[in-house]
Amino acid sequence: MSDQNPPVPASPVDGRQAGIRLGALSSGRGSNLQAIIDACEVGKISAKIAVVVSDKSDALALERARRHRLMAVFLNPKEFPTREDYDERMVEILKQQAVDLVILAGYMRIVTPRLISAYPNRIMNIHPSLLPSFPGLRAPKQALEWGVKVSGCTVHFVNETVDQGPIIFQAAVPVFPEDTEASLSARILEQEHRILTQAIQYFAEGRLQVVGRRVIISPGKADDRSEMEKRDEDRRMEKLRGLVDDAAEKLAAEELSFDDARRLIEWTREQVLSLFPDKAETFDLIYKPRFYRILDEKLHRI
Ligand code: GAR
Numbered sequence: 617m618s619d620q621n622p623p624v625p626a627s628p629v630d631g632r633q634a635g636i637r638l639g640a641l642s643s644g645r646g647s648n649l650q651a652i653i654d655a656c657e658v659g660k661i662s663a664k665i666a667v668v669v670s671d672k673s674d675a676l677a678l679e680r681a682r683r684h685r686l687m688a689v690f691l692n693p694k695e696f697p698t699r700e701d702y703d704e705r706m707v708e709i710l711k712q713q714a715v716d717l718v719i720l721a722g723y724m725r726i727v728t729p730r731l732i733s734a735y736p737n738r739i740m741n742i743h744p745s746l747l748p749s750f751p752g753l754r755a756p757k758q759a760l761e762w763g764v765k766v767s768g769c770t771v772h773f774v775n776e777t778v779d780q781g782p783i784i785f786q787a788a789v790p791v792f793p794e795d796t797e798a799s800l801s802a803r804i805l806e807q808e809h810r811i812l813t814q815a816i817q818y819f820a821e822g823r824l825q826v827v828g829r830r831v832i833i834s835p836g837k838a839d840d841r842s843e844m845e846k847r848d849e850d851r852r853m854e855k856l857r858g859l860v861d862d863a864a865e866k867l868a869a870e871e872l873s874f875d876d877a878r879r880l881i882e883w884t885r886e887q888v889l890s891l892f893p894d895k896a897e898t899f900d901l902i903y904k905p906r907f908y909r910i911l912d913e914k915l916h917r918i
Contacts, residue, residue, distance in 0.1 A: 636820045637666040639715035641706075641723040646677025648721035648742055651809035652816065653684050654857060657902050658895065661817040666713035669706060671725050685909070687713065693725070703730040710735070717819055720774065721812070724753070729776055737782075737826045739774040740819070742812045744804045746770060746786055751779035756800040759791065767791050767800060769808045771815045773826060782831045784824060785811040852891045859887050860903055867910045874911075881907050 638656075642649050649668060655661045668681035669689045681688035689709060696702040707730065710718060720727070720741040732739060745755035747770040750762070759767040768788040775781040787807035791800060818824050818833060825832045841849075863884040867877055884907075885899050 636663045636716040637714050638663050639710040639713060639718045640665055640668045640721050641718065642668065642670055642675060642677035642721045643672050643724040644675050644677065644722055646675065646680045646722065647805060648808055648812055649677045650680050651813055652719065652721065655813040658853060658856065658898060661813055662820045663816055666715050667709060669709060699728045700730045703728045706731055707734040726778060727774060732774060732776055737773050740771055740815055741774050742808050743770050743779055744801060744808065746788060747772065747779055747783065756804060757797045760795060760797060760800060765791050767804060769804050769811060771811050782826050782829050784815045784831045787811050856888055856891055859884055863907060864910060867907055868914065877911055
């Protein structure tokens with residue numbers, strides 16, 4: 617039986633506890649990618665996105681990566697005679713960027729053993745159903761058509777059978793009689809963002825181990841915070857994202873004098889620090905340079 621296999625460490629083998637390098641593969645909208653980017657930027661996960669690769673030239677995911685000054689690569693399937701050749705090149709790119717963990721974040725292409733064997737138990741996929749139910753495409757539509765009352769999402773390690781790798785986390789959501797594919801997908805998506813970023817953090821902390829079909833999760837440092845405190849942090853994080861997005865939008869779209877722009881950045885900094893007094897460094901090293909780059913780009917467009 618597969619459980620008799622020796623345990624396979626799925627987390628960094630060199631003992632690093634922080635700062636793993638991610639390769640994110642996405643074919644479209646990239647909201648899961650965005651959740652990872654945000655979580656990295658605010659230090660919620662100890663990782664850095666080393667490269668984003670898409671099989672679609674117009675994927676919004678590539679645009680999101682560029683906006684955050686991340687390496688964004690369009691790898692055109694038409695340029696490769698076989699799927700294996702495509703994945704061969706993918707592995708080269710990922711290895712060049714010293715990627716530790718590959719994330720299939722809305723990646724709609726089937727991956728071949730070429731990629732899987734290069735990253736055994738180091739590729740995670742997020743899927744919008746409670747696997748093994750509804751693998752494949754348009755899982756929320758399949759779930760509605762089947763008439764299930766509960767659906768959800770699954771984050772799992774990728775093995776050679778599509779959507780059947782060892783499950784890391786799942787989250788369930790109710791299905792309501794009036795649901796459409798869009799409303800159910802949106803409810804599931806919220807949970808996807810949560811469990812995918814959590815799975816990456818657990819991997820980065822070295823807490824995941826694959827034993828046969830199972831992923832064993834070892835306990836982390838005790839989190840003594842109450843549920844209320846955790847919810848409060850989530851709310852503050854949400855506000856932080858809103859503040860940063862609003863400022864970026866204003867800086868990009870509005871005709872502001874340089875002084876007004878600087879005042880807006882400083883005001884945003886104060887608001888962020890009133891929410892998270894310990895995020896001064898994050899603000900100065902990540903958000904501030906991004907804001908000034910927006911101004912710089914605007915200046916060069918004029
Ligand atoms: C997500 O719902 C993801 O679970 C799904 O595609 C969507 C991508 O959204 N993936 C699959 O169906 C893979 N079989 P995103 O581009 O906004 O992250």
